Amino acid sequence: MIVGAGFAGYECARTLSKQAKGAAEIVLINSHDYFLYVPLLPEVAAGILEPRRIAVSLTGTLPGVRLVLGQAHDVDLDARRVAYTDPEDRERSMAYDRLVLTVGSVNKLLPIPGVAEHAHGFRGMAEALYLRDHITRQIELAGVAEDEAERAARTTFVVVGAGYTGTEVAAHGVLFTDALARQNAGLRDGPRPRWLLLDIADRLLPELDERLSRAADRVLRARGVDVRTGTSVKEATSDGALLDDGEFINSRTLVWCVGVRPDPLVDSMGLPTDKGRLCVDEYLGVPGRPEVFACGDAAAVPDLTRPGQVTPMTAQHAHRQGKVAAHNVAASCGQGTPRAYEHHDLGFMVDLGGVQAAANPLHIPLSGPLAAAVTRGYHLMAMPGNRIRVAADWILDAVLPRYGVHLGLVGPWSVPLDTESPEVARTPGGKPGSA
Template sequence: MRAHGAVRAAHRARAAHRARGASRPSGAGGPGRPRVVVVGAGFAGFQAARTLSRQVGDEAEIVVLNPTDYFLYLPLLPQVAAGILEPRRVTVSLPGSLPRVRLVLGEADHIDMAERLVRYTGPEGVPGELTYDRLVLAVGSVNKLLPIPGVAECAHGLRGLPEALYLRDHVTRQIELAATGDRAEHAARTTFVVVGAGYTGTEVAAQGKLFTDALVRGQPGAERGPAPRWLLLDVAPRILPELDHRLSDTADHVLRGRGVDVRTGTSVTEATAKGVQLDDGEFVETRTLVWCVGVRPDPLVSEVGLAVERGRLLVDARLNVPGHPEVFACGDAAAVPDLTTPGAYTPMTAQHATRQGRVAAHNVAASLGHGEARAYAHHDLGFVVDLGGVKAAANPLGVPLSGPLAAAVTRGYHLAAMPGNRIRVAADWILDTVLPRQSVQLGLVRSYTVPLDTASPELGRVPGGPRKE
């Protein structure tokens, strides 16, 4: 969640003016009704709002502050980029799925815990304020940047729907332009570099190779040119380093068999408009650099002024912020103690975020007199990686699987985990097996609107007067 500098300065000036006589909000949601503000509607925030609305009903006003009116199912973004799923399939309407929750569109700029106030900027640049009696911070994460020259200018990530749509158009455009260029240009435009061999990077390379091969087959005279080249780079000694060796080996075997150039122990030292320089001295000519090296907590968390662990807000086992019994944090924004491994914190995964959102909601409800608070404890259900076609790697309940069975388990898991659109997603998967994908550029997203540095100020924000709610 980001802020325009001028907006933030104005907010701070107003805060200083109010501080002399400010009192803590009480019953912000109306007479006798406390207000619970959930900041963010990702996996953690969405589940927190939904669970809380079911537990407290109309006895509290539940407000979700989010930049968009939908929950985004991030694990399926590579399939949007590869043309398998239509964009709306991976979104779930917040008003439609959270009928007893009030949605406020905007991005949080500042949290004032002394005044119990959240300041935000709306989609049209107008700032506003939300008072709260309980606060759930679930702002999620943004792209992780490294100090490598040219990466911020030349690379694109895959953290949102606009990025997936842009990548889909961009890849299609490169294949189409390559058909009219000379041999050198053809090679550069049909070379695609993915940095980061975690879940997202591995799936992007796996799905992307199938996508571009199909695009090339649809081009006149395709048999005269070389096949599209995909490189998957990572500094780790193997791909999917966070998974069991058997799953990592399965994915590696599938990628290499498909023609993906997998290079472990390799990194990028510079990126330019013409290509990328590798740390082994090779320069790879390309027009496509996809950055999937991981994520970092949203910078808003560090700006709160409380203790953090690698950018994540420190909380106790009940997801409560020490010293602030009215504030809870969950998902990628929170450093949650891992009760199964003393001294460690739970990793930043969708599984943990979803379950933490439910526990946070339960504990907020308990603080309002509904039930008893409980600690967060989680046991892994396993991991799934969709490699496209009938290929996947999965270990449900610790049982390693590969091939068509793993693919069925993987897609079954996604359907079960999605809070909506299951029939539409399943229909798109079925259609993809019997019909060719539509390889057209929609032209809806321009490169400059999806910068890699998602923590930078948004384009087009205009400072305005505050609106208090």
């Protein structure tokens, strides 16, 4: 049984299916029926890609895997059972012989007044769709606002966190709002929409080489993004955000991209953890529980390339850990021998929209159109499906004007920041994901 179909869970299921060849039952528990290619979420929010382009069907691409729709909330290690809630709010449980926990992560919260109530994260499809609708709606409302202060607030967008996600959201977002404003008769002669990108660190993308950080900084500033390092939010309200330097930013949009934390299911298991991540050995096994494995964001995997540290919470590591976990599950059943996880990162890529990106494939620093081409090529190669559809959307976006349409399908109450299921929209009168 595999719990979670993120990068680690999907790759584990796919690899196990190929190895088992029908000799074992492989069950995948996940809250929805698709694998979400998270790196392209900012392009969904900016109207470049349609949502289904980055949602890869689990049943369509994992033919040897039994999909169980549900949100896992408890693991009975002694009874070897996983309890979950299905999409119709029914409590169910299922037994396992081997368990692979790949439950991923959720939005990281900080004790800042008002943030949980007025900010929205950016971890799942529902949040990306909400942000796209919200941005479009704010531009449309600003176009008919008679009060200049209201118009300015509705066209001011604040992103907190200048890591990969926050930087990409701001980079794509400013291009999106510029396109919407040009099409809006009420905003054509007014000031451009304003974007702010805040981070407590002293530079953008602190995880990357300084040259790539500077390249991204130049692109964002050239587009008019107000990049403020060493700055964060002290309090959030429905009217805007109070910064820690005392300035109040009038805004109706606060996007929270400060990072992630492991899924709360990990803490509920009563096993040793490291900063919320389940402790495992180099073989991705849980000490004392030979039938339990964990990988991805939920697991503190020893980094054999950096003794004494654990692997960072990145898709690159999760993808490769999923393969190793599958191999070691098979080994625990008598097929093959266990393999330790060891991987040297191959570099990172940040898509800045248009023909701009910052990347260091194989640790060769690149920026500009070449980096953008490499980045998009990498994404097409890494996606397990929908490649032609994604490439077609990119081509269409390059030659046709981008239109914003407010569908109103995801309301702000559907995507609370403080949720254990950021990938599932909350439905009226029910729990996240309930029908």
